Amino acid sequence: MGQVEIAFEAPAVDWWVLTPQIILVGAALGLLLVASLAPRALPDWVSTIVSIATGAAAAIVAAVQWAAWDLAPRPTLNGAFVSDGFSLLLTVLVGAGVVMTALVAHSALDRYDMAPPEFAALLLASAAGAVVMAGANDLIVLFLGLESLSIALYVLIALAGRRASARESAMKYFVLGAFSSAFFLYGIALVYGSTGSTNLSGIGGFLFGSIRETDYLLLAGIALLLVGLGFKVAAVPFHFWAPDVYEGAPSPVTGYLASIAKAAGFAALARVLYVAVAEQSTAWAPILIGLAFATLAVGAVMAICQNDVKRMLAYSSISHAGFVLVGLSAVAGSGEAARWIVRVAGEESLILTTGATGAVSSAVFYLIAYSFMALGSFAVLSVLGSEQQSADASAGGADASPPHALSRYGGLARRRPVLALAFTVLLLAQAGVPLTAGFVAKFEVIRAAIDASGYVLAAVAMVTAVVSAFAYLRVVLAMYAPEDSADGDDSAPAARAGRPRWGGLPLTSVFAISLAVAVTVVVGVLPQTLLEWSRDAVLSIIL
Amino acid sequence: MSGLEVTTGWYLTLGAMLFLIGGTGLLVRRNPLIMLMCVELMLNGVNLSFIAFADRFGDVHGHTVVLFVLVVAAAEVVVGLGLVVAVLRASPRATADDLSALKG
């Protein structure tokens, strides 16, 4: 047999498909360029405005594409990247995440001693990586997106490197990230070795219909891909980095990590599992379920032991990842592959089964809902962090308690009633109280699980939700019913400022928090639109 | 086909061993620089596997992928070394184990 000659054809480029990424990357480069060429330091707001505008632009472009393209999947560049409903919806989310993070960070950069242009550039670059991950249809593209996102994040955290905690968390994140990247890469290698391709839909098509249950290479490859992505989404037992990194990272970055980075990881996970190796769902679904169990349990149980709010939120983020895993694992009925072949207009095409659609869409819904809750929560933390710091500074001595110690939240409801209320809404939403997005998200996930007969998983998920509710309630209690009697003013220095205050809050952060709360509540009350979106998004996944 | 023949499996085994040695090294060493080198070992193991597979399939894509891995490795190393520098500047004798203030 002769050589396999692959004829060269210049791949067609659909520039429109790439527009969101180009906007993000272009703005990042442009900003850097201007910042370095400018004779004087740019005012802080320029970077913020650029970030916001870019994030918004990317989101808007994606939204317009969503509407204009009628959700028809558009692969481009030889199928390496695809713009379908799934990627567009996540692109909108990423854009929104950028906007929120930029808003929150605006007032915090100073405190963390971070340079605005660099911060903005890295934020936008990482967002580009996330967008790539959402639409990657090739394992290598996926990997590169993941690396872009990760490396940008390492540096974003290290930007606050004057703090020992930031250095430590950046280092931990980096070493473990590199370590797990190696696993991921090895997974790619094994999948490649078993199928001869790195293209997701290529692999999917190749595997379709073939019974490869005993294809150990493939199965090991899937397992290693799960390791890499499991690390990214902080699934137990690959979660260890998360609490430390979340705690050490600047709060705005933490919010971004918990929402956008996680969403990107899950998007990649969903794509890999449902596009490439859907045929093996009977093999990986149990693994996913196992990971979900562990993630839910560890996240919830560890969250209630925390005395640091930021760290508690980190663990809670882990338990939320568990919920998303519940959703993703809910492929209908055991023994049933995740996709079907159907005849549309005489042509055969692959589609996801209803169960699989429900599973992915519930995960997408959960991700979107949770992202806003997380962004909002960490925005609150960011605001409070600066307050605590200025309080400490004015108190003259360093307060021994860490800036987010639970005790420091005592009596917040009195000092900052509105902020406390917003935080309460966000926390309760995470606990899954109805009329918030968190509830609908849990509901969707549970529905998906039950659709797939995952009763035990659904029940366990809800039970862990109750356990983690305890963690949220501790914070709410601290704010509304401080440990000391209501009139005792001897605890935290900030508590001394007894009178409720409006002023002093950075407007940008207030806006971001309001946005998060608004989304949380509106989606909680009227979830139909978002539900439809997440379903449409999944229905149009290219297979 | 008689006697010893170097099959794909050999290369794969070697790659996997490199991967495992690298991983084990990362687990046992405290020096951040050596940890980074261990990651490199792992990546090289992967690279070997890719090339072996490519050889087996007669598919040049595997080679291309290795190029990307190299790029990623370079990028990681660069940033990683930057971080190491940042950390070691602050506390010159620090090992990975000293970065354990955040826990619990």
Added chain:
Amino acid sequence: MVELVWLIPALPLAGFAVLLLAGPRLGEPRAGWLATAASAGSFLFTLVTFGGLLGLDSATTGGAGGHGGRWFVSTLFEWMPIGGLEVDAALLVDPLSMTMALFVTGVGTLIHLYSVGYMHGDPKYSKFFLYLNLFLFSMLMLVLGENLVVTFLGWEGVGTCSYLLISFWHERPTAATAGKKAFVTNRIGDFGFMIATFLLWTTLGTVSYAGLAAGAPALATGTATAVSLLLLLAAAGKSAQLPLYVWLPDAMEGPTPVSAMVHAATMVTAGVYLLVRLNPVLTDTALLIIAIVGAATALFAALAAVAQHDIKKVLAYSTVSQLGYMFLAIGSGAYVAAIFHVVTHAFFKGLLFLGSGSVIHGLGDEQDMRRMGALRAVMPVTAVTFIVGWLAIAGVPPLSGFWSKDEILLAAWEQHRLLWAVGLTTALLTAYYMSRQTFLVFFGGQRWDDSAHPHESPATMTLPLVVLAGAAAIGGAVNLPLVGDWLVLEHFLEPVLADPHHFTSETWEKLLLAFVAVLAALIGITVAIAAWLRSRIPTDKLEPALLENVFYFDSTVSNFVGGPGTKAFEAAATADRRFVDGAVNGVARLVRMLGEAVRPLQSGYLRHYASGVAVGAIILVIWLALRGVS
């Protein structure tokens, strides 16, 4: 005129309402007079209704439940109608209810009147009358109720009022405890009442007396016996029969008019009323048990009364004993005799209580008979009327007590000779202890301090005494035996009774029995004279501690309730806290401990974390691969 029956309970209720809203403002004595007027008006309307009832033709058969024509139901409104259950707020006018209503309102009015004087100066004067009126209302609902549930309303109402009245002087811990004890003990009886009601409803599908009377014959014997015994439980609670009598002696903590009205004349007879009212249900077995309970109570309480020192305690145990008599009568099937005794007992026991109240009042709240004596000179009216009461209860002819008691003994004779013997012994003891009391209080030497300044009570108090003394003397006339036509009460009540008891004894037998009874009474009185008036018999032997302490029954029960009973409750509460709640908190703590146990894994060491990734990867690979193999 029977249509006006609703006014009978309405007036006391109105009195209650007015006193509730304006009582303190009315003040003394207007509040008292208002209440008395309400009660008197109620009596008046009872008379009117009674007249109306007599106007109904007794001869015609038919009517509700196959009764005679003397049966009128006044339905006020539907009370609890749901799914086949029809409970109407309705009043029943029939001979039995009218008999009860008449003496209840009559005696009640007198006691109201008496209280106007007795409660003079009490800071809660108006409240007392408030309770009295409410009590009267409840009692009337009890006797006039057309169905079991309305009766139950009254039944519980009188229990509640009894509670309120016993603990009227609530700052005295004994009074408070006595009130609570009365209520709770009563509730045990109420439990029987409720279950009986449920049983009747499930089996007969009705709770109205008419329906029950009609359906009773169809009841299975077992069911009927069960109902009967439950009713006995109910009656025993309310009418202080063994073993639930314990509350009644303690109830003497209440003001004396209360003892007279609630705990002698009216409320305690409710049990008798209930059993008579539901007589069609009672089976032979049940009757025998009722008779035994009655006889036992009668003897038991009489023995206890022998050795009491408190003037009211004697009367209290006497009441228990007399109520035992009434149960004996019911158990012997002599329902009329039971009702007859209820009426006469109301007269003479009310009289005795009021008399004792007068003594207590006169002596400045002294109740110990050992510090009385020779009061006949300073309190002539009280003394004379009390003596009438004494003779009446002792069974000395021709006073009322003789007639009713004689009939009961006759019935007991025909039921079982042993029961008769017990009854006779009780009669002897009754004569003895009442004589003892009379002698100790009014005769003999003065044992009170001069500083006590005993005096006769005001007219408001003596007038009821006189009236009641008259009634106690001639009350027997309503049901004189021997001559058929004179059995007014018996004929009057006959339509209510499913199986009217007819004595089968010969006339000579009856006469002989009457003679023996009188003899027993005289012996009792003679012994008392010998012991307490003439000191011929050493008195210390006559008051054995066993009797004084009532066979240690009450104290045993109290000790049990206060000791092991409370301990058991406490143990339950502790279990609730430790184990039930402890389990909940334990689970919470466990989860937390689990977290704390896992926490060290999050050690902060990078290499540990890497181990997590590495080991997790290996596990995942092996797991997935194993799945592939299978």
Added chain:
Amino acid sequence: MGALFAASGSASDFPLLNALIFVPAVGALVVALLPRSRPDLARPLGTLFAAVGGALALALAWQFDAADAGFQFVSQQSWIPALGISWHVGVDGISLWLVVLTSLVVPIVLAGVDPHHDPKPYTAWMLLLQAGSVGAFVALDLFLFFVMFEVVLVPMYLLIAGWGYEGRRYAATKFFIYTMAGSALLLVAIVATAVLGSPDSGITFDLQTLAEGQLLGENTARLCFVAFAIAFLVKVPVVPLHTWLPDAHTEAPTAGSVVLAAVLLKLGTYGLLRFGLYLFPEASDWAAPVLVTVGVVGVIWGAITAAMQRDLKRLVAYSSVAHMGFIVLGIFAFTAQAVGGGVIQMVNHGISTGALFLLVGMLYERRHTRQIDELAGIQSAAPVYAGVFTLIMLSSVGVPGLNGFVGEFLILIGSFDTRPVWTIIAATGVILAALYLLWAYQRVFHGPPAAADRQTADLRRGELLTLAPFVIAAVALGVYPKPLLNAVEPAADKLLEHFEEYSGFKVPELGDPVVVDHGDSTGEHDEDDH
């Protein structure tokens, strides 16, 4: 949102039920938005909103057609079509009085009880509580019900946490977590019911569709029922799931305790009726022996433990456990009297126990203690207060002529038909009720008062006004409960008819020579109980 106010298919064009939910909700928003400088406006304004709700509830009762057994004032709007969820509300005889009770109790306690601090959030939370509770009672969609069922936790939680007493943190958390744990499985079961029990036309959470369809398999239905039942039994609560209640009640501010007792506990029993019997007739029948048992155990255990409490409020809380046990017994006796009695008892318990909590709260205001040992002879110092307390206590004990009796009696008489033995045991609870309440009353109100006791002021006019509705209701409903029963009866009958149709359960005919030798009627069910 405006579309929600367009009712369809009701007797009147005005969407009363939606208004009943949204008026307090809007009130909460308005109060929350009041300027910080005018906290004094919060309570009056809030009371006004709550009272408008109350007035609407009275209008609802007035316009309610008692003869109609079905749902009235129905309003259905598509809400989340993707999941077959709609805003579907309606009221029938079973829920009517609970709605009225809720809508009246909140304005009363809002007006009558002073929160002492932060009136603005306090008022807002109370209004939200009202809105959520009414919503839960009128919801005809499983999802909507769950939303309301859960959402009331939040205001209650914050009320306890923010305005409670010393142990409020523990109590509030316990309350929230415990009830949330109960409803965690409820959510799963609701979803399962909808996913597995929806007709082929598509997933739906509509109560009527699901209940009338009865498409669940037997075992699935039983499992789902168990999950439903656990959630509701926690809320009721029954022994041994009750221990959150004493803590929550004791530590809650007075108004919170009142609303908790009067309204929130009813969500459990109401849920058992509406979402137990109606949705899962066969499973209800299957589980009835267990449920009846826990109900009766609750009656006895609650009473016994209540007797031994040293804290007056705790005692009342435990008495609640006992009373609610009766209702559970009534519901699972499956007779018209018992079910009707159960519904009536829900209202009555709200009135009596609510008033008791008010009273205890007023005592605490005066004495700053609720310890029974530290109080004595209050009746001498505060006769009017003692009088009201006595009346309410008697109502709670179940003295005829007062409201408590009606429900208790109907439950017992109805239950006796089908569950004689349990009824007899439960009836002993009547004795125990007298025991613990009177004993407590004696210790607190009777006896010689100490100096501090003598200082205890009697009721003020405002307090009297606050209590008046409860007192009036206690007497009125005791004497003339017919209007309530008239409305309840058709609905209860219809529910039982539905239940009998699908469960095969038959209420024995009256007059059957059963009883004493019990077990005939329940024996076969007992065997299923494993």
Added chain:
Amino acid sequence: MVEVVVFAVAGAACLVGAVGVVLSRNPVHAALMLVMTLFGIAVLFVALQAHFIAAVQVIVYAGAIVVLFLFVIMLLGVDRAAELSLGALPAQRWTAAAFGLGGAAVLVWLVAAVDRIFKGAHSYELERAGIVVTEADAPATSYATDVSAIARSLFSDYVYAFELTSLLLIVAVIGTVILARRSYGADGRRAGQHGGESAPAESGATPQKARQ
């Protein structure tokens, strides 16, 4: 046989180098051991006909990355011998063993599987090229691996990935520049504004640790 010898020698070099990296006390030695591994791999690449990749491997890895390592080692002056013990984490021995041995177990098993799998080698690319591989057919052993073939692949299927590497590298560059600039502290624009390494900036989560 030549193949076997080449494999054995190069493979041995790889393994020795790898083990050397792990066991070297001195980072400089470790870096040199790493070079040995990298060369070994390059040799194997050649054996696998990946000449271009082998060249890149040597240039990029040995020429750039290892040099970078050495540069940093020198820069920081951390070329002293480091402890080889497990330090504070003795338990690490077990997890490492679990990983190593567990991995080895999996490896044995995979190798056993590999031969079976490749019996009927079949791949996506072959399928795309319309080549049907039958059981009997040996897989393609000779194929174009020259620069142009790689370029073809790089600029067709992987052109997007190729472009993405630019993003990645930019991020890495920016990141490194920032990190490097920051770590020197004083010349940072913002650091200057805030008066250098002042206390508040350092009051992170655990000031105690940081001050050591």
